[in-house]
Amino acid sequence: MRCLIFIAFFSSAAGSAWAATLNVVTSLSAGGSGEYTEIADAMTSAGAGDVISIPSGRWVTNDIKFNSLGNREISIVGTPDATSLDVIIDGNGTNTVFTFIEPIDAWSITISNVTIENGVTGNNGGGGMFINGSGIRVTLDNVLVSGNRTS
Numbered sequence: 623m624r625c626l627i628f629i630a631f632f633s634s635a636a637g638s639a640w641a642a643t644l645n646v647v648t649s650l651s652a653g654g655s656g657e658y659t660e661i662a663d664a665m666t667s668a669g670a671g672d673v674i675s676i677p678s679g680r681w682v683t684n685d686i687k688f689n690s691l692g693n694r695e696i697s698i699v700g701t702p703d704a705t706s707l708d709v710i711i712d713g714n715g716t717n718t719v720f721t722f723i724e725p726i727d728a729w730s731i732t733i734s735n736v737t738i739e740n741g742v743t744g745n746n747g748g749g750g751m752f753i754n755g756s757g758i759r760v761t762l763d764n765v766l767v768s769g770n771r772t773s
Contacts, residue, residue: 641671646681661711662686665696673697676736678708685717688729700735706766713741713770718748724755734763741770748772 644664647657658664661683664674678701700709713719719741722731741749749770753760 640669641673642669643673643675644668646674646676648677648679661698665698668694668696670694670696673699675699675701676709676711677701678704680710680712682712682714683719684714685721686719687721688723688731695730697732697734698736699733702735704735706735706737706764709736711736711738713739713749715740715742717741718743718750718752719770720751721747722751722753722755722758722760724757729757730759730761732761732763733765735765737766737768739767739769742773744773
């Protein structure tokens with residue numbers, strides 16, 4: 623019985639040890655490990671439990687898509703000292719900012735301390751965010767969604 627308890631504890635501790643912070647930066651530093659100049663690239667590399675940290679500024683992007691990534695629990699956060707007005711994820715009026723399409727497994731995405739703006743779509747989706755699927759849970763915390771539209 624002790625062996626079984628030890629294995630369960632070890633497995634649980636090992637899972638959390640692999641979570642990482644992926645930093646979105648304006649330019650890569652020497653080495654650049656864990657740094658990305660695009661939010662979409664950080665999302666593609668993110669694993670279960672990872673945090674994508676975005677510093678203050680305007681981050682122009684074009685349709686950050688989340689699909690077929692498997693069971694993940696990921697956070698996208700503006701830097702801890704930032705308000706939602708300090709970190710702006712801007713769709714540049716060209717596409718939906720975030721697209722979530724149901725994968726094989728469940729997702730849990732938390733987005734916090736950012737503004738999502740200037741997203742646009744020509745179909746029935748949303749300009750700022752489009753969610754298609756019942757296995758997707760998106761939590762918004764201190765997020766301003768503004769100036770998005772469906773054309």
